Amino acid sequence: MTIKQLLFELEKWIPTQIAWSKDNVGIQVGEVESKIQNILLALDLNLEIIEEAKSKSANLIITHHPLFFNPARSITSNTLQGKLTIELLKNNISCYAAHTNLDSVNGGVNTTLANLLDLKEIKILAPLQDSLCKFIVFVPEKNVEQVAEAIHSVGGGMFLKYDKCSFRTKGTGTFRGSSDSKPAIGKPMKLEYAKEIKIEILTEQWKISEIIKAVHENHPYEEIAYDIISLNNTHHNFGLGAYGSLKKKMKSIEFLKFVKNKLKVSAIRYSGNISSVSKVAVCGGSGSKYLLNAIQKGADAFITSDISYHIFQEYSEKILLIDAGHYETEHHVLPSLQKNLEKIIYNHKETSKVHISHKMKNPVSYL
Numbered sequence: 495m496t497i498k499q500l501l502f503e504l505e506k507w508i509p510t511q512i513a514w515s516k517d518n519v520g521i522q523v524g525e526v527e528s529k530i531q532n533i534l535l536a537l538d539l540n541l542e543i544i545e546e547a548k549s550k551s552a553n554l555i556i557t558h559h560p561l562f563f564n565p566a567r568s569i570t571s572n573t574l575q576g577k578l579t580i581e582l583l584k585n586n587i588s589c590y591a592a593h594t595n596l597d598s599v600n601g602g603v604n605t606t607l608a609n610l611l612d613l614k615e616i617k618i619l620a621p622l623q624d625s626l627c628k629f630i631v632f633v634p635e636k637n638v639e640q641v642a643e644a645i646h647s648v649g650g651g652m653f654l655k656y657d658k659c660s661f662r663t664k665g666t667g668t669f670r671g672s673s674d675s676k677p678a679i680g681k682p683m684k685l686e687y688a689k690e691i692k693i694e695i696l697t698e699q700w701k702i703s704e705i706i707k708a709v710h711e712n713h714p715y716e717e718i719a720y721d722i723i724s725l726n727n728t729h730h731n732f733g734l735g736a737y738g739s740l741k742k743k744m745k746s747i748e749f750l751k752f753v754k755n756k757l758k759v760s761a762i763r764y765s766g767n768i769s770s771v772s773k774v775a776v777c778g779g780s781g782s783k784y785l786l787n788a789i790q791k792g793a794d795a796f797i798t799s800d801i802s803y804h805i806f807q808e809y810s811e812k813i814l815l816i817d818a819g820h821y822e823t824e825h826h827v828l829p830s831l832q833k834n835l836e837k838i839i840y841n842h843k844e845t846s847k848v849h850i851s852h853k854m855k856n857p858v859s860y861l
């Protein structure tokens with residue numbers, strides 16, 4: 495299995511299309527046609543992690559934060575980014591970033607954090623917008639299963655615990671081909687009434703070109719009638735942040751201690767004159783901009799990081815606002831990433847090992 499094939503499988507879980515538009519997820523450095531050896535996971539890249547990859551015979555490092563978040567104007571040993579890139583290339587190690595797409599999936603940063611806090615009935619705090627469309631195609635009755643299967647095989651009609659979702663209605667299609675047409679049903683120049691099925695499928699917009707290709711390869715008609723309709727529906731599978739309820743209501747002070755204990759942190763910053771907590775929202779990393787979503791969902795507490803003084807000040811009457819640290823709210827995702835990669839490797843009968851780095855460093859220290 496090549497690195498490219500492994501990443502193709504991984505992106506079925508964390509599609510790059512769901513990442514923030516200004517993010518830079520995906521392959522950062524490397525030769526993706528190389529055969530996959532072992533894999534090393536980390537939040538950020540540093541030189542010790544590249545050494546660790548070498549010692550573990552890993553030729554792929556997957557980090558959460560992209561090596562190239564801002565476009566590089568040069569790659570030299572004068573910058574850390576340049577040094578890291580040179581080391582990766584010298585050692586034939588590829589580097590891949592799973593960032594806001596890993597934040598936005600089930601089993602990603604946010605639902606992992608919500609699960610760590612034992613929340614129940616976990617839902618997405620800010621579901622992905624403008625990503626869905628309806629694909630409608632008209633198919634002769636005898637070809638319905640073949641065309642529907644082709645659409646499903648490229649991911650159409652697949653949501654949470656369900657796949658192969660479609661709606662079908664019977665009808666009559668009419669057409670008349672010109673003298674140089676080759677109709678699959680009827681004859682050129684003759685008006686035809688064909689028994690057809692209208693197949694409706696809900697899908698993500700980024701799958702549309704693959705769906706059209708699959709339909710063209712499996713539909714008998716020379717000219718295929720289909721519609722693509724953009725929808726305002728929010729996506730239930732993808733989005734940032736998560737929220738849910740505690741198993742039992744806690745006093746605020748009790749909850750703050752509970753968070754410290756669950757996240758294994760020595761200190762947290764917080765504000766809020768809230769007496770008790772039962773509904774909790776989370777957003778791993780810098781999630782202040784989802785604070786209003788948390789308030790709107792009725793959360794008593796919101797846990798994120800990089801909260802500014804003025805945000806603490808402004809919302810102290812509305813919610814228990816907790817800054818538990820950027821690193822501290824994100825690194826819990828790595829075992830989930832490891833598990834998903836191990837599943838892919840097992841399914842492809844490969845023997846690669848997936849390691850979580852022991853050389854990760856939280857850039858922030860507490861005294």
Ligand SMILES: [Zn+2]
Nearest residue numbers: 779780820824
């Ligand atoms: Zn982050």
